[in-house]
Amino acid sequence: MNDTPGFRPLYRQVYEIVVRRLAQGEWRPGEALPSESNLAKELGVSQGTVRKVFDALTAEKVLERHQGKGTFIAENTQERAQFRFFRLARPGGKRLTPALGNETIRVRAARAPERARLDLGREARVVEIDRVRLLEGIPAIREFIVLPADLYPGIEKTPELPNSLYSLYQAKFGVTIMTTHEELSAELATAEDHRAIGIAVGAPILVIDRLALCLPERKAEWRLSRIRSDNLVYAITLT
Amino acid sequence: MNDTPGFRPLYRQVYEIVVRRLAQGEWRPGEALPSESNLAKELGVSQGTVRKVFDALTAEKVLERHQGKGTFIAENTQERAQFRFFRLARPGGKRLTPALGNETIRVRAARAPERARLDLGREARVVEIDRVRLLEGIPAIREFIVLPADLYPGIEKTPELPNSLYSLYQAKFGVTIMTTHEELSAELATAEDHRAIGIAVGAPILVIDRLALCLPERKAEWRLSRIRSDNLVYAITLT
DNA sequence: AAGTGGTCTAGACCACGTC
DNA sequence: ACGTGGTCTAGACCACTTC
Secondary structure, X not given: OOOOOOOOOHHHHHHHHHHHHHHOOOOOOOOEOOOHHHHHHHHOOOHHHHHHHHHHHHHOOOEEEEOOOEEEEOOOOHHHHHHHHOOEEOOOOXXXXXXXXXXXXXXXXXXXXXXXXXXXXXXXEEEEEEEEEEEOOEEEEEEEEEEEHHHOOOHHHOXXXXXXXXXXXXXXXXXXXXXXXXXXXXXXXXXXXHHHHOOOOOOEEEEEEEEEEEOOOEEEEEEEEEEEOOOOEEEEEEO | OOOOOOOOOHHHHHHHHHHHXXXXXXXXXXXXXXXXXXXXXXXXXXXXXXXXXXXXXXXXXXXXXXXXXXXXXXXXXXXHHHHHXXXXXXXXXXXXXXXXXXXXXXXXXXXXXXXXXXXXXXXXXXXXXXXXXXEOOEEEEEEEEEEEHHHOOOHHHOOOOOOOHHHHHHHHHOOOEEEEEEXXXXXXXXXXXXXXXXXXXXXXXXXXXXXXXXXXXXXXXXXXXXXXXXXXEEEEEEO
């Protein structure tokens, strides 16, 4: 009696409908989505099915639910984004939060490796942000950030970039970073590292190559971080 | 009408009952747990409540569910443990699996830093395993592993240690590694690194300091890995 | 009081694995 | 045919927020 090779559970279909509407910006960050029962009525399914979808999206950190208030798009606030994607700490535990140092921002044509990494076309333009970040007052991180210019129109005119760029991406450009792929390696400090963050040439540094993806599946940022590794670790919990 | 400060949902209580029974070894790895409906009957709750608990434990990778067969304790098979906790790859993506090189194993008194790291008493003994692992035939990783001896009685008599120790811990000693806390940093290769894995003295190496926790919340392994960082990265996805 | 999400139940039916 | 988990529904009641 089972000739349903393309069987897809109802909640999956509802899930896809909700994600599509989210991606189309039908609801803005901070707003409430329809209540479970209203959406259920609208889609002609039961309330429990909508609940399953909302719960799944909450687990994926796309939504936030608040008893008595409603269901909302998760916001990448400064603190939250820091805590979620910034993993540097003192050995043994204490999490650190960076402060801003010098920075430059410019828009230019994409180079070949950038086009490859960000899936961009031949004529694409990118935004490049170079900056230094401080940990407890000491220059400790060099960041090289490359963005597809079309996702962030006018970002180069932003008077002052915030410490956590991901909250800016979401608030000003509707780009919600959902996932990052990171590759860590060890290298030796160069003369440029020495000039930028004062570390001795030849000292070990931690390098993070990060590609960030946003909600409507797209590569939204490529970031190279060079981090001094004295009294500093990248802390992560695997489960 | 709400004077329930100690309100705990039913599924939470069921969850704790199941975890306690799991920790006491009431069901062994590989065996099936009672079915949803049987456990529900036994505990006097509805089948849906048991389902919610099983689903949560499945998300935490404690259980595995198989339609038509039953619910089982998740097994740390060789492949699975590799994929779950071993994060080394070639730059750009290809995941690697290590092979074994030389190894030594011995039991001795715990030293002060080991007692502190593993929460051991003054008289505790530890098992120390030192080994070299190969990636694609080339010595690439030095590992220094320290275990609380009481958790792994007789492990030093194991004729041949497997590539993935975590499957051995579970199969032979009932120790299921659930979580690891890792701290990564960059260092310079020492003369000993050169002797063990042939890397040039002063070359950059990636160091991972890992503390592993097992199911009945306890520190079950401390591992230091020193990894050559040429053409090799630690790859991780944050969500 | 009204509306929201959170918990819990009871029951129907489907899909999968085993016998 | 049977038992398992997987999906879906309908409804009750609880807890929290807002008015």
